[in-house]
Amino acid sequence: MGIEMVLDMASSVNPDRLAVGRRGAGMTYRQLGDVAAGGAAVVAERGAAHLVFVGVNGPVLPALTFAAARAGIPLAPLNYRLATDQLRDLVTQLDRPIVVTDPAYRDKLDGVAETVLTSEEFLDLARAAEPAEQAPVQDDATAIVLFTSGTTSAPKGVLLRHQHLLSYLFNTVEFGSADEEHATLVSTPPYHVAGMGAVLSNVYAGRRMVHLPDFTPQNWLDLVREEGVTSAMVVPTMLARVVEHLDGAPADTPALGSLAYGGARMPQPVLERALSAFPTTGFVNAYGLTETSSTIAVLGPDDHREALSDPALRGRLASVGRVVPGMEAEIRDEDDTTVLAPGETGLLWVRGAQVSGEYMGKGSALDAGGWFPTRDRARIEDGYLYIGGRADDTIIRGGENIAPAEIEDVLVRHDDVRELAVVGVPDDEWGERICAVIVPVGTEHADAESIRTWCRERLRGSRTPDEVVFVDELPKTATGKLVRRDLVAQITEPAAG
Template identity: 85%
Template sequence: MGIEMVLDMAASVHPDRLALGRRDAGMTYQELSDVSSGGAAVLARHDAAHLVFVGVNGPVLPVLTFAAARSGIPLAPMNYRLATDQLRDLVGQLERPLIVADPAYRDQLDGAAETVLTSAEFLERARTAEPRTTDPAPDDATAIVLFTSGTTSAPKGVLLRHQHLLSYLLNTVEFGSAAEDDATLVSTPPYHIAGMGAVLSNIYAGRRMVHLPDFTPQSWLDIVRGERITSAMVVPTMLARVVEHLNGAPGNASDLTSLAYGGARMPQPVLERALRAFPETGFVNAYGLTETSSTIAVLGPDDHRAAMADPLLRGRLSSVGRVVPGMEAEIRDEDGTVLAAGGTGLLWVRGAQVSGEYMGKGSALDADGWFPTRDRARIEDGYLYIGGRADDTIIRGGENIAPAEIEDVLVHHDDVREVAVIGVPDDEWGERICAVVVPAGPEHADTAAIRTWCRERLRGSRTPDEVVFVDELPKTPTGKLVRRDLVAQVTAAN
């Protein structure tokens, strides 16, 4: 049985409940099921082996997800922000692709596959096609191909099989748990694991999905209030823009009972401002990777409230919480030795939802099924703390330094809006520590004062050797810092 069972179950239990869209013009679960079956027929008619989607998140994504599943082929959502050559190169890696694209991206994909349809064209054909009955997909068949963001290397196609995605759902989501008037606001892109996880988890729960393809703080607030949204997920940059837009005013979102965030490091001052702006909302930090089929650790609402109420627990806001049921985690050093609790090293995870498999490259799992996340981390009192990518480690005079350790201090400086710490080449030390700061106001803070701030709170070897001011940090659309671009920018300026 494959992920098509998610929609089968939802449509059988509450066929007339709204699945997608606004309250006054949405699509029911039965309608979603019918058009997805028609979409499967379209794919079969074209003998497609992969369904590629290039476009923003919207009602077409769930249709494509289940049309592909019911036709037994993988869905491959792609980053529509990539350059034309990059997009066409990724499409070229897939066998017999049929491409569905939003009109804005249709022309740049012309000729990249035998069939290229706009989203509207696919939906129209799916609505009028004779529904296709198919056998259930094998558990070990590939359901989704997601390409990694490429922040540290060339994008790799991660193969998420039906069994991985279903394991994630069965262990973390209760079927039919949403009330009929529950609604979630989806603003994460389709090519991100959170975007695909939103499709599966919300339909499995029976929750209506409302989409926001073009984020602005005001449009996000307008939909949350106007559609009486009960849950939402944002990346840290989105939440930062919302609290900055509110500027100390309350969020006035009484129906919003759950707000999840993830995808990148959340600055603690931003989180604390958000908790004050939405005091009745339960905040959830969800940590996961593409290779793990979404969330593997959660810091829940009770953890957030306890940390805000007790200064001794405030540090837990910088954790990603506890590992979810069905998952195991351990911290190893570079030689593979498992470290004791509290030790900082490399995070390895294991569980039925973990894929760790790359298209054309095989599996990254070790002999016992453990996946190397390449994230530096530690576990204290059962809480998982992520210290950044191992590739980001600065080696200064033979000492390994995690940028996150310094960033967590600097972000609390009143004159710092955002900060990233990088290593830049140095003839004497190998690398020197450079703090790249986006100032909080029009006036730059004194660099000596910022260095002193660090020296008073960290060991001297962690004090930045230099401080550079920039207007903004280079990031992916989901808020991940692209350190290699920042290093190139800083070194080119020196």
Template identity: 75%
Template sequence: MGIAMILDMAASATPDRLAMGGRVDGTTYRQLDEISWGGAGVLERLGARHVVFIGVNGPILPILMFATARAGVPLAPLNYRLPADQLRELINRLDEPIVVADDAYADKLAGTDHRIVTSAEFLAMARTAERATEDRSREDETAIVLFTSGTTSAPKGVVLRHRHLLSYLLNTVEFASASEENATLVSTPPYHIAGLGAVLSNIYAGRRMVHLPDFSPRKWLDLVREESVSSAMVVPTMLARIVEHLDGALANVPSLTSLAYGGARMPQPVLEKALDAFPGTGFVNAYGLTETSSTIAVLGPEDHREAYADPALRHRLSSTGRIVPGMEAQIRAEDDVTVLPDGETGLLWVRGAQVSGEYMGKGSVLDADGWFPTRDRGRIDDGFLYIGGRADDTIIRGGENIAPAEIEDVLVQHEQVREVAVVGLADDEWGERICAVIVPNGTDHDDSEAFRDWCRERLRGSRTPDDVVFVDELPRTPTGKIVRRDLVGRITAAA
């Protein structure tokens, strides 16, 4: 039994209901089922051992998810924003992969030794191909491989087996719970666990999926109105841009009953403005990790409105809510063993059937009792989970993980830089800002904009520091390691 069972159930229960697309020209559950069976047949004949997808979120993703499941091969969506050489390196780590890529990204892979099929070509073949001979998905087999963005080391391939994904669904989503009028707007990327989880949870609930591959606040609001969207999920940066676009006006989206957010820390000022702009919408904060098959804690609509209405409970808006059914959570001390009492901050460990904790080529990192170290710092207070930041030094800017070392390695090459440390600072729009703290070689040096230009010319735009600060020395431990917490404290106090 694998995740293809989800589509089997939906196609059997509501074959003529729209599964995805617009109300006029959408695809029904019966059609999605038939196309995915044809796609599985295509993969059988091509001899794929892995299927890589490089493209934006759209109708091709559900088709690939269920086609690969039925063909018994893992799906590995990659970040289409990565440079060509990094994409090729990740593809080469997979066993006998076939690449399905949108036209806009197929050219980036020129020179690869693996077969490339455009999304349009795969869809055309799947519509006319003979069905696969059988459903080869098995609960203990790998369904998805998602590569982490990496910190100071190479990205790790997180292994999600069919049983992990099914456990998440069965514990958190009610089958066929959506009405025929319900529609969800999907704008999260396909290489993120939230994008994949959206496919499974909405198919299982029987909810029509509407896709927005290129986000802008105006497009998002227009599509919600045009398609009478009832639910959506955004990352904090998206919500910040929507709030800024509204500029104090009401959103005027009467159909939108649920708006979920996650992927990074939500700045409370942004959330409060959003609650005012969407008075008839229930907000949901969903916290999870790739290794946990998506959501492990939820702050629901009633929690949001209750906390917003009561100043004594306002702090709960900064929490991620309560642990979902089927999951357990512990806060442990730095020794990774001692369990801390409620209210104390430490390292978050979680356990449950949906938790993978397994990496391609590296095996499992679960402890002897099945607990997974999230590497997030947090505390549990009155049943609510509060996340206090990453245990490592990763900066999460706009939902994207950024390794400080990547920026430091560029800045240290500047002749005027003696030492440098890159840290994340709290930001209302992006979740975190990138701040480069530089110890210059002398008193005469370029201004901060010149150092930002230096980075911009050598890195992707999202890696350019938002701020550059000059100091006389960096705080270090006796062994020479930079104490980033102290550095952030000093910068924040000075500001």
């Protein structure tokens, strides 16, 4: 049993309901099933072992997802933003690929595989092909290969098997729970686990998917209003831009019942402004990793409302909520030998049927007990999980371990700070020194020394930034994750020169 059953179930229950696209011009579940069956034939007759997609999120992605599953091969969505050499290198790591690409990236991929088709060419062939029979699929066969974003090292191919993805769905989504008028706005890229999770979870729920390939705050708001979007997911940078665009005005999105966010740390001031701008919308913080087949913890709408209304609970807005059913979490010390008590900060380990933790060509990262090391610093307090950043991001200054997040959470409330990141930079005396890199609100801003003084009044002396640097923007991935290695290089290379 594979993920192809998700579409089979949806199309058997609601064959004429719109699955993908705008009202009046979309694709029904029956039509999506026909395209997937024809796409499986296109793939099978070319003898492919992997179906590669390079492009933005759109109607072709669900067709490719279920075509690959019907053909019994993995789908590998790749980051279209990569340089040509990087992109071609990832394709060559996959056995017998057939490549489907948006026209904008076609030139990057010429000759990289025996078959390279544009998205429209694939859909045309799929619609014209005789539907393929379902290929035998084992539960433990690989369904999707996702390459990690590589913010600290070279991308690694994570193998998500059918059993992992189905476990995630069965434990977190109710089949057929969406009504016919429900629609979700998908703006996360295909190569991100949230993009693939959106395909599976929305089809399983029977919800129409509307896509926004090119995000701007106004385009996002317009589409939510025009299509009566009832749910959406954004990354923190997107929500920050929407809130800034509204500039204190209400969002005026009456149909939007649920707004999920995740993928990176959400600055609490941004979240508080968003809650005011969308007063009738239920907010959901979803935390997960590629290796865990998407969400492993959720801070739900009730949690947000209670935290906003009760000052004693306000700190919960900084958490990622409670661990979802079917998952376990524990906090271990740095040596992975001791499970820490509630409230203590250490390294987060997770276990559950949806956890893969397996990398292409590198084997599994699970320990003997089936636990996966997330490499995130975290604590569990009153049942809520708080993420303190990546363990690799820890600054070691004079032998003291300092988590950038504890400084960032304070400094983000400074009136002159639009965005910031705290990083460690090499120092001959201390090993590393603390550098706060700030994107200011305007061209006129506080000087570096006054910001250091402001921090010193609110933090221990050892947490006060040794230096403050102002920049126009922070280097990030398309999903809003800070690329710290690029930031450190950006602020140290001029000094080295």
